[in-house]
Amino acid sequence: MSNALTVDVEDYFQVSAFAPHIDRSAWETTPCRIERNIDRVLSLFAESGAKATFFTLGWLAQRYPHIVRDISNQGHEIASHGQAHLRASDQSPAEFDNDIRDAKRRLEDTAGVAVRGYRAPSFSIGQANLWAFDRIAEAGYRYSSSVYPVRHDHYGWAAAPRFPFESSSGLLEIPVSTAHVFGRNLPAGGGGYFRLAPYALSRWAINRINQLDRKPAIFYFHPWEIDPQQPRVKGVGLKTRFRHYVNLKRTEPRLQRLLSDFRWDRIDRVFDVDAVR
Numbered sequence: 001m002s003n004a005l006t007v008d009v010e011d012y013f014q015v016s017a018f019a020p021h022i023d024r025s026a027w028e029t030t031p032c033r034i035e036r037n038i039d040r041v042l043s044l045f046a047e048s049g050a051k052a053t054f055f056t057l058g059w060l061a062q063r064y065p066h067i068v069r070d071i072s073n074q075g076h077e078i079a080s081h082g083q084a085h086l087r088a089s090d091q092s093p094a095e096f097d098n099d100i101r102d103a104k105r106r107l108e109d110t111a112g113v114a115v116r117g118y119r120a121p122s123f124s125i126g127q128a129n130l131w132a133f134d135r136i137a138e139a140g141y142r143y144s145s146s147v148y149p150v151r152h153d154h155y156g157w158a159a160a161p162r163f164p165f166e167s168s169s170g171l172l173e174i175p176v177s178t179a180h181v182f183g184r185n186l187p188a189g190g191g192g193y194f195r196l197a198p199y200a201l202s203r204w205a206i207n208r209i210n211q212l213d214r215k216p217a218i219f220y221f222h223p224w225e226i227d228p229q230q231p232r233v234k235g236v237g238l239k240t241r242f243r244h245y246v247n248l249k250r251t252e253p254r255l256q257r258l259l260s261d262f263r264w265d266r267i268d269r270v271f272d273v274d275a276v277r
């Protein structure tokens with residue numbers, strides 16, 4: 001069984017937890033690390049033969065169009081992470097609509113391919129803003145991967161289905177993976193947990209999803225997570241600092257193990273997003 005590998009393409013200073021510390025206007029002048037980090041990610045994938053879906057910011061496509069073309073030329077899927085990395089839950093429906101349409105257009109113009117997937121920054125779709133699914137479908141996307149069915153202080157919709165489901169507007173939502181243990185959903189889809197917990201836990205959880213649930217897993221990481229040399233953002237609180245910087249040195253070797261322990265492919269192929277349901 002192939003599992004779905006996904007990358008949220010944003011730079012280290014664009015993460016939601018840093019938004020109170022780095023003004024958006026400073027994005028233009030902050031030194032970027034995304035070019036070297038994407039090069040490294042693409043080499044890791046090429047070495048292992050893995051294909052992936054890259055949820056990319058429209059802002060980056062505008063500034064570094066060659067990155068988007070490189071990703072697409074190597075056979076990976078280009079999908080959208082919105083234009084400006086704004087949480088869906090922080091925007092009005094009209095603002096959200098503009099942001100996701102803008103990003104889709106820029107990514108399509110840059111890569112010359114249709115963009116069918118969208119992931120909301122910080123998995124910011126939940127019970128309070130289900131209208132977002134309708135907007136995503138109306139903007140011409142086929143699927144979303146914007147729900148993390150866990151409890152977390154910044155995101156998560158614990159009661160959401162753990163596996164792909166269709167919204168009333170016909171959008172396919174593909175939630176990030178969880179392992180269901182003792183009646184609780186444990187995060188099994190990457191991010192900070194992948195850096196914090198021992199690798200064996202991630203391997204166990206993905207095996208459990210494949211064998212017990214008989215479903216493909218869906219995993220995500222960010223390019224800055226394999227970059228221990230990234231500039232440190234100043235003035236950040238202890239918890240945020242820990243979450244962002246913990247075990248950055250370990251991520252790349254762990255990813256190499258993950259890439260060799262499982263088969264990985266793009267979301268659109270793993271979940272056959274065009275199938276009539």
Ligand SMILES: [Zn+2]
Pocket residue numbers: 008010015081085121122
């Ligand atoms: Zn993001």
